Amino acid sequence: MSFCCQEGDLDDGESLEAVVEKVRAILGPDAWLVGQSIDSDIKWMHLEKGRDYKDIIELSKEFTTFNPKYQNYSFFSLEHEALVLMGVDLSAKGYHDPAEDAQASMELFKRFCEYGDVETKELFGIAKENLIRVRTKPSMAKRNNYNMHGICMAAFYPPACVCDDETLVADDLKEKMMAQARDREQAKIKKQ
Numbered sequence: 001m002s003f004c005c006q007e008g009d010l011d012d013g014e015s016l017e018a019v020v021e022k023v024r025a026i027l028g029p030d031a032w033l034v035g036q037s038i039d040s041d042i043k044w045m046h047l048e049k050g051r052d053y054k055d056i057i058e059l060s061k062e063f064t065t066f067n068p069k070y071q072n073y074s075f076f077s078l079e080h081e082a083l084v085l086m087g088v089d090l091s092a093k094g095y096h097d098p099a100e101d102a103q104a105s106m107e108l109f110k111r112f113c114e115y116g117d118v119e120t121k122e123l124f125g126i127a128k129e130n131l132i133r134v135r136t137k138p139s140m141a142k143r144n145n146y147n148m149h150g151i152c153m154a155a156f157y158p159p160a161c162v163c164d165d166e167t168l169v170a171d172d173l174k175e176k177m178m179a180q181a182r183d184r185e186q187a188k189i190k191k192q
């Protein structure tokens with residue numbers, strides 16, 4: 001398995017400030033940002049609503065689907081959406097490629113979410129059914145035990161967090177996840 005960041009990869013890289021300036025130059029108060037879980041990207045790039053962008057289209061919300069079998073809402077990873085709906089395997093390279101994520105996000109948005117007509121709206125409904133029907137592959141974070149080269153990848157799965165960073169999961173959901181993890185641990189102990 002290879003990772004995106006290896007020694008030497010960033011030798012010819014530009015500073016964060018320089019890159020942020022470039023990004024801000026192509027954005028502006030009329031720009032819409034499209035992507036999945038982009039809140040954190042907006043934060044670390046210090047983008048400001050009204051100055052750098054008009055609003056965001058959060059794909060994880062767009063693709064959230066009510067699951068009648070479990071009577072709850074299912075959220076999907078960008079990886080699952082791209083694989084099931086477009087046959088694009090974002091994990092094929094074995095590492096996370098932000099440029100590929102961005103392209104897949106725009107493609108998903110254009111194909112399914114930008115609906116002004118009935119046909120696209122219908123297609124969107126079918127797409128959501130497929131997202132539920134196809135079993136999700138464990139996320140890249142999960143496949144790596146939420147830890148990649150010592151970097152905590154548990155932003156969306158608080159029970160596995162080994163750093164003190166804030167996770168990106170709402171408080172009530174976080175409590176549920178922690179309780180479930182405790183139950184699973186106890187069930188494991190009982191079995192032994």
Ligand SMILES: [Zn+2]
Pocket residue numbers: 152153154155160161162163164165
């Ligand atoms: Zn963590």
